[in-house]
Amino acid sequence: xxxxxxxxxxxxxxxxxxxxxxxxxxxxxxxxxxxxxxxxxxxxxxxxxxxxxxxxxxxxxxxxxxxxxxxxxxxxxxxxxxxxxxxxxxxxxxxxxxxxxxxxxxxxxxxxxxxxxxxxxxxxxxxxxxxxxxxxxxxxxxxxxxxxxxxxxxxxxxxxxxxxxxxxxxxxxxxxxxxxxxxxxxxxxxxxxxxxxxxxxxxxxxxxxxxxxxxxxxxxxxxxxxxxxxxxxxxxxxxxxxxxxxxxxxxxxxxxxxxxxxxxxxxxxxxxxxxxxxxxxxxxxxxxxxxxxxxxxxxxxxxxxxxxxxxxxxxxxxxxxxxxxxxxxxxxxxxxxxxxxxxxxxxxxxxxxxxxxxxxxxxxxxxxxxxxxxxxxxxxxxxxxxxxxxxxxxxxxxxxxxxxxxxxxxxxxxxxxxxxxxxxxxxxxxxxxxxxxxxxxxxxxxxxxxxxxxxxxxxxxxxxxxxxxxxxxxxxxxxxxxxxxxxxxxxxxxxxxxxxxxxxxxxxxxxxxxxxxxxxxxxxxxxxxxxxxxxxxxxxxxxxxxxxxxxxxxxxxxxxxxxxxxxxxxxxxxxxxxxxxxxxxxxxxxxxxxxxxxxxxx
Numbered sequence: 001x002x003x004x005x006x007x008x009x010x011x012x013x014x015x016x017x018x019x020x021x022x023x024x025x026x027x028x029x030x031x032x033x034x035x036x037x038x039x040x041x042x043x044x045x046x047x048x049x050x051x052x053x054x055x056x057x058x059x060x061x062x063x064x065x066x067x068x069x070x071x072x073x074x075x076x077x078x079x080x081x082x083x084x085x086x087x088x089x090x091x092x093x094x095x096x097x098x099x100x101x102x103x104x105x106x107x108x109x110x111x112x113x114x115x116x117x118x119x120x121x122x123x124x125x126x127x128x129x130x131x132x133x134x135x136x137x138x139x140x141x142x143x144x145x146x147x148x149x150x151x152x153x154x155x156x157x158x159x160x161x162x163x164x165x166x167x168x169x170x171x172x173x174x175x176x177x178x179x180x181x182x183x184x185x186x187x188x189x190x191x192x193x194x195x196x197x198x199x200x201x202x203x204x205x206x207x208x209x210x211x212x213x214x215x216x217x218x219x220x221x222x223x224x225x226x227x228x229x230x231x232x233x234x235x236x237x238x239x240x241x242x243x244x245x246x247x248x249x250x251x252x253x254x255x256x257x258x259x260x261x262x263x264x265x266x267x268x269x270x271x272x273x274x275x276x277x278x279x280x281x282x283x284x285x286x287x288x289x290x291x292x293x294x295x296x297x298x299x300x301x302x303x304x305x306x307x308x309x310x311x312x313x314x315x316x317x318x319x320x321x322x323x324x325x326x327x328x329x330x331x332x333x334x335x336x337x338x339x340x341x342x343x344x345x346x347x348x349x350x351x352x353x354x355x356x357x358x359x360x361x362x363x364x365x366x367x368x369x370x371x372x373x374x375x376x377x378x379x380x381x382x383x384x385x386x387x388x389x390x391x392x393x394x395x396x397x398x399x400x401x402x403x404x405x406x407x408x409x410x411x412x413x414x415x416x417x418x419x420x421x422x423x424x425x426x427x428x429x430x431x432x433x434x435x436x437x438x439x440x441x442x443x444x445x446x447x448x449x450x451x452x453x454x455x456x457x458x459x460x461x462x463x464x465x466x467x468x469x470x471x472x473x474x475x476x477x478x479x480x481x482x483x484x485x486x487x488x489x490x491x492x493x494x495x496x497x498x499x500x501x502x503x504x505x506x507x508x509x510x511x512x513x514x515x516x517x518x519x520x521x522x523x524x525x526x527x528x529x530x531x532x533x534x535x536x537x538x539x540x541x542x543x544x545x546x547x548x549x550x551x552x553x554x555x556x557x558x559x560x561x562x563x564x565x566x567x568x569x570x571x572x573x574x575x576x577x578x579x580x581x582x583x584x585x586x587x588x589x590x591x592x593x594x595x596x597x598x599x600x601x602x
Contacts, residue, residue, distance in 0.1 A: 003084060009039055009077035013132060020082040030085050035128045037079030038141035042072045050075060062139040067225065068174055074229040078132055092116055093123070095130045095169065099179075101226040102172040104136060106153070110163055116154050120147045123154075127169070136170070137229040161186065162193040175224030175232055181242035185213045185272055191298050199323060201290055203271035203280055205298035206264035212251060212277065215244050215260040245276035267304060269296050283307055287333075289319025299326035300344060309333060313350060335370075346374070354384070368400075373444075377404075388444055398431070405443040405547075414561075421446055421547050425554040432561020432582070438551035438590055438597075439568035440544045450570055453540050460534035464527055471523045478516045485513040538571065545570045549592040556602075559584045567597050 005023060010016045013033075021028040040058045041050035053061055061067055067074075092115050093108035106127070108116060116123050124145045131138065157165035187204035206212055218239035225231050246253065252263040262277060264270070269280040271294065284307045285293065299306065306326040310317040310333025317333030318324065318341075325342040335341070335352040346360040356370030363374040368385035377392040379385075382400040389404040398413035407424040414431030418424055419442035441447040488506045495502045553565060559580045565588050567576040578588065578597040586599040 005082045007078075007080040007082060008037075010080050011075065011077050013078065013080075016080065017082065024082075024084065026084060031082055032085045033080045033082045033129060034125055035078050035132055035141070036081055036143065038138045039077045039079075040138075041075045041077065043075070044072060046073055048073070059140070067139075070223075070231045070233075074137065074225075076138060076229075092119075093126065095127070095134065096166070097134055097136075097227065100177040100232075101228055101230075102176045103168060104131075104134075104170040104227055105166045106157070106169045107160070107164055107166040108154075108157070110159075110165055113154060113165070117151060120150055123150065135228045137225075137227060161190045170227055172224055172226055174222055175226050175234075176219075176221050177232075178221040178234060178237065178239060179216060179219040180239060181216060181218040183213055183215050183242065183244065183272070186211045187213065187270055187298065188272070199295055199297065202295040202297050202323070203269035203278075203293075205268075205296070205302035205304055205325070206270050206279075207267050207302045208264055210264045210302075212262040212264055212270050213272075215242065215262070217241060217258060217260070219258065243275070247279070250279040250281070251277065267302060269299070269304075284309070287311060287315065287317055287319070288322065290321055291319070293322075295323040297323065297325050299324070300342060303327040306330070310350070316353075317350065352385075390443065390445075403442045403444070420551065420553075422550065423552045423554070425556075427556050429555060429557060429560045432559075432563055434563045436553050436563070436565045436588075437568060438548050438553070438566070440541075440548040440570040441568075443547075446544050446547065450541060450544060453537060457534050457537045460530045460537065464530045464534070467523050467527050467530070471520065471527065474516055474520055474523070478513065478520060481509070481513050481516070485510055541571050549590050549595070551590045553588040555585075555587065557585070559586070565597060567595070569595050 003024070005020045007016050007020075014028075017028045017031050017033070020031055024031070040053045040061070042053065042061075043050045092112040093106060096105045096107050097103070098105060128138075128141070153167050153169075157167040160166050185204075187206060187210070188202070191204055192198050218241050220236075220239060221234040223231070223233050246262055250266060250268075252265050254261040254263065264279075266279065266281055268282075271278045271280065280293075280296075283305055286309055288308055296306065304326050305328040306324065307330045308317045309331075313333055315333055316336040317331050318335045318339050320336040321338040322336075323340045323342075327343065328345040329341060329343040329347070331346075331348045331350060333350045335348060335350070335356050337353045337355045339352075339356045341356075341358045341360070343359070344361045346358055346363045346365070348363075348365045351367035352358070352365065352370040354369050358365075358370065358372045358374070360372070360374040362376045363372055364378045365372070365380070367381045367383055368379050368387070369383050371386040372379075373388045375390045377387060377389040377394075379387070379392070379394050381396045382394050382398070382402065384399040385401075387400065387402045387404070389402075390406075392402060392404045392407045394400075394402070394407070394409045396411045396413065397409050397416050397418075399415045401417040403419040405420065405422045407418060407420055408426075409418075409424070410427045412426050412429045412431065412434065415433045417435045417437075419437045419439055421438070421440050421443040424436065441450050488510050491506060492502050492510065494500075548567070548570065551567070559582065561582050563580045565578045565580060567590055569575070574595070576595065576597050578599075580586065580588070580599075584599075585602050587602055589598055589600060590596070591598050
């Protein structure tokens with residue numbers, strides 16, 4: 001069967017791809033195509049009779065000025081070569097139609113630039129493919145192209161939001177739409193693109209030299225054809241410029257032809273209101289909330305330190321529902337419900353309510369009742385809080401859930417859940433009903449690595465299970481056929497010996513049986529191969545597992561009431577459980593040879 005299909009003068013790309021998917025027995029999403037020719041047709045009505053232009057007339061039509069009048073309708077048909085996509089072929093660029101289809105931009109990730117420059121022919125084919133998909137008119141299609149011009153455009157592309165780069169590929173000659181005056185808030189758009197979310201009532205971090213935004217000037221449009229060949233008549237109306245203000249001391253303002261650029265001149269957070277831009281330059285605040293301040297976003301990248309203080313220590317310094325991002329955050333007072341803090345270093349000399357979320361590298365907190373994820377943690381009292389850390393130091397803990405590599409607790413009260421991959425040490429125990437778990441996945445880095453390994457391992461298990469079911473079905477079929485095949489073989493041998501011709505259905509049955517046997521053998525070999533590969537993948541957990549095999553729970557005093565200790569074998573998922581009773585003076589450790597929990601008298 002052919003692996004490609006050639007189509008002449010295709011007007012409906014997607015219809016032809018669907019037809020090809022049936023012929024090639026593959027989902028149309030897994031098909032690609034190359035354009036090898038373009039034909040141009042004119043008609044006097046939208047659905048009128050189309051007249052094809054030859055090459056000379058096409059060139060004359062597009063470059064004599066006839067194309068830009070409103071006397072005809074244009075359609076193009078493509079000569080295609082449809083083929084299967086190469087497996088795991090990433091998209092290195094895409095095209096964007098902007099300004100109501102009057103501008104076409106080439107957009108790519110900065111890390112794709114090297115590939116683009118090394119594969120200019122594929123880039124050119126991709127541009128043609130995407131233009132056809134969007135219905136953009138080809139004025140002069142050719143299989144040849146100027147590689148150096150394309151190279152220059154890629155290397156000189158301008159940076160845009162999200163670490164992407166772009167350049168103008170095509171623009172309508174006369175047509176452009178009416179442009180209402182509007183402000184493009186670059187800081188906001190960049191943050192939302194990176195975070196894949198939008199948050200109202202927010203200000204965004206800025207440093208000197210960073211683009212804050214662009215105020216686009218009102219501009220009357222003009223009639224003409226857009227890039228899809230559609231003739232557009234512009235509505236005539238009076239456009240007004242936007243009343244917009246920004247302090248010149250806070251921003252560097254550059255006036256360009258189509259817009260005004262606002263650049264940061266100081267470090268701070270920029271907000272946008274109905275009048276214009278506002279720069280929050282202060283670093284020290286008293287009792288901020290959504291009414292007087294709003295969210296402060298992007299402060300980590302701009303290395304901003306924020307200090308927030310309540311009027312009295314018992315009050316909340318940060319109001320409910322706030323989101324704050326800062327390189328370093330120092331809080332004196334409380335943090336109310338629903339607050340999200342993202343920071344490199346978080347110091348809270350006070351308390352957090354429930355439903356507070358804190359993400360940091362380093363955290364020092366008075367009373368934690370919310371959720372904290374950090375590398376290094378120091379907490380005076382963890383009261384019903386949830387902590388995920390590398391190393392954690394706790395003065396007191398009650399009703400908490402903590403996961404980490406190494407944990408130390410001065411005073412442990414009741415009803416805590418502590419998961420460790422390496423070690424937990426307790427100076428004094430004042431309550432029971434605690435649960436301890438020694439598990440490699442208690443440490444976030446190990447947890448993520450184990451999850452990736454097991455995901456790959458499970459794919460092999462699923463494949464083995466699928467092949468196993470097929471093997472069983474076909475084994476039943478071969479067993480059912482075997483008695484008849486044995487008889488047919490005897491007949492076949494006798495016929496050969498006597499020089500007689502064997503009936504076709506006997507030969508067909510023997511051939512079918514032998515084919516099934518060969519298939520069973522291949523399936524069995526594939527199952528064995530997958531089993532070996534899955535076992536090799538699982539071995540990748542062994543170095544991680546070694547950490548928990550050295551796991552210890554050390555208690556310097558007597559244990560109080562009943563407590564439960566569990567060891568989880570990350571390799572086999574087997575669990576070992578141990579109870580520790582009132583008054584026992586023991587440490588608990590994992591026997592690395594037998595994967596068992598043992599007590600060590602102190």
